[in-house]
Amino acid sequence: MGRAQGPWSVAARKLLPAMRTWRQSFHEQPELANEERRTRDKVVRALRDLGLTPTVYDDFTGVLATIGADRPGPVVALRADMDALPVEERTNLPYRSRVPGRMHACGHDVHMSCLLGAAALLVRAGPRVRGPVRLIFQPAEEQGEAGGAGPFIDRGCLDAPKVDFVVGQHVTPEIPAGQIGWKKGPMMAAADRFRIVVRGRGGHAAYPHRGPDAVVAAAEIIVGLQAIVSRARDPVDPVVISVGTVHGGTRHNILPPEVVLEGTVRTFRPATRDAIERLLRTRVRHLAQSLGASARVEYVRGYPVLVNSPPVTERLVGILGEEFGDAQLVELAAPVMGAEDFSRYLEHVPGSFLKLGAGTDGPPATLHSPTFAPPEQTLVVGAATLAAAAVGLQAR
Numbered sequence: 001m002g003r004a005q006g007p008w009s010v011a012a013r014k015l016l017p018a019m020r021t022w023r024q025s026f027h028e029q030p031e032l033a034n035e036e037r038r039t040r041d042k043v044v045r046a047l048r049d050l051g052l053t054p055t056v057y058d059d060f061t062g063v064l065a066t067i068g069a070d071r072p073g074p075v076v077a078l079r080a081d082m083d084a085l086p087v088e089e090r091t092n093l094p095y096r097s098r099v100p101g102r103m104h105a106c107g108h109d110v111h112m113s114c115l116l117g118a119a120a121l122l123v124r125a126g127p128r129v130r131g132p133v134r135l136i137f138q139p140a141e142e143q144g145e146a147g148g149a150g151p152f153i154d155r156g157c158l159d160a161p162k163v164d165f166v167v168g169q170h171v172t173p174e175i176p177a178g179q180i181g182w183k184k185g186p187m188m189a190a191a192d193r194f195r196i197v198v199r200g201r202g203g204h205a206a207y208p209h210r211g212p213d214a215v216v217a218a219a220e221i222i223v224g225l226q227a228i229v230s231r232a233r234d235p236v237d238p239v240v241i242s243v244g245t246v247h248g249g250t251r252h253n254i255l256p257p258e259v260v261l262e263g264t265v266r267t268f269r270p271a272t273r274d275a276i277e278r279l280l281r282t283r284v285r286h287l288a289q290s291l292g293a294s295a296r297v298e299y300v301r302g303y304p305v306l307v308n309s310p311p312v313t314e315r316l317v318g319i320l321g322e323e324f325g326d327a328q329l330v331e332l333a334a335p336v337m338g339a340e341d342f343s344r345y346l347e348h349v350p351g352s353f354l355k356l357g358a359g360t361d362g363p364p365a366t367l368h369s370p371t372f373a374p375p376e377q378t379l380v381v382g383a384a385t386l387a388a389a390a391v392g393l394q395a396r
C-alpha cells in the first residue's frame with residue numbers, strides 16, 4: 001500500500017472502503033460535460049451523509065459545500081472535476097462503464113472520490129480545521145472553451161467567505177502511484193481556437209485566371225501560420241499553432257468559392273498570447289490578399305495559462321513532504337502544452353495544481369485512453385493530499 005506515513009494517510013487508508021464505493025459508482029455511470037446530473041446527485045448524497053449542506057443549481061451541475069463556514073482562519077478551496085469522456089471503455093474492471101461510448105478516462109471519478117474522502121477527513125478533524133474549507137465539485141472540465149470553472153466563479157464559488165487559497169489535483173500515469181508532482185509558475189498552456197474562412201471566386205478549375213482561388217490561398221495560409229511560430233516568435237517561448245481541419249470543395253474540377261480552416265493555438269505568456277492572436281489575424285489577411293482572395297478570422301480564447309503560485313507551491317511541498325516524506329514529491333521538469341480550466345481559479349486566487357501519481361507496473365495507459373485505470377492507492381494519497389493541504393495552508 002505504499003510508504004505513506006503521515007496521520008492524514010493513516011486516516012485516509014481507513015476510508016478506502018467508502019472511497020472505493022464512491023469511485024466505482026462514479027466510474028460505472030460516466031456523464032459528459034454539463035450532463036453530470038446523476039453524478040451531482042451522488043456527490044450531494046455523500047456530502048449530506050457527512051453532515052454538510054451542499055449548494056446545487058437549477059441550470060448548472062456543479063456542487064458547492066463548505067466545512068467550518070464560521071471559523072476564523074484562512075479559507076481554502078479544494079476542487080475536483082466531474083465529467084467523463086466520449087470513450088468506449090476497454091478495461092476488465094468489475095466496475096467498468098455501463099454506458100456505451102462513455103468513460104471516466106481522465107480520472108475525474110478518482111478526483112471526486114478523493115475530494116469526498118478529504119471532506120470526511122476534515123469533518124472528523126473538528127477544530128484542527130481552523131478556517132472554512134470550500135469543496136468545489138466542478139462540471140465540464142473537458143469542454144475546452146466555456147468549461148465549468150468560469151461559470152462556477154461567476155456563481156460565486158470563490159466568494160462568501162472569500163477564498164484565500166485554491167488547491168486542485170489531477171491523476172497522471174507518468175508519475176508512479178504514491179508520488180505527487182508539483183511545479184512553481186507556468187505549468188500548462190493557454191488554449192485558443194480559430195476558424196478561418198477563405199473566400200475566392202469559385203468556378204471551373206481549368207480557368208483559374210478568372211478569379212482568386214480559395215484553395216491555393218488556404219494552402220498559403222496553412223504554411224504561413226507555421227512561419228509565425230518559427231520566424232516571428234522567440235524560440236525559447238513555446239508556441240504551437242496547429243490546423244486541425246481543412247474543408248472545401250465538391251469535385252476535382254471545380255474551384256470552391258470558400259475553404260474553411262480550423263485549429264488551435266497554445267501559448268504560455270499572456271503577452272505572447274495577445275501577440276499571436278494579432279499576428280495570426282494580420283498574417284492571414286495579408287496572405288489571402290496577396291493572392292487576390294479574402295479571409296475572415298474568428299479567434300476564440302479558451303482556457304488561460306495555468307500558473308501555480310510559487311509561495312503557495314513551496315508551502316505545499318513542505319506540508320506534503322511532512323505527510324508523505326520528501327522522496328514522494330517530484331518536481332515536474334517542464335510545462336506541457338495541454339490545458340486545464342483550473343487555471344481560471346488561479347487567475348483570482350493564489351494556489352497550486354498538483355499531479356497525483358497513478359502510474360503502475362502494468363502496461364502504460366495514457367489519460368483519455370480506453371484502458372486508463374488509476375490504482376486504488378491514488379484514492380488514499382489523493383484524499384490525504386487535499387486534507388493535509390487544507391489544514392497546512394490554514395496554519396500560520
Ligand SMILES: [Zn+2]
Pocket residue numbers: 106142367368
Ligand atoms: Zn482530460
Ligand SMILES: [Zn+2]
Pocket residue numbers: 106107108141170
Ligand atoms: Zn482531466
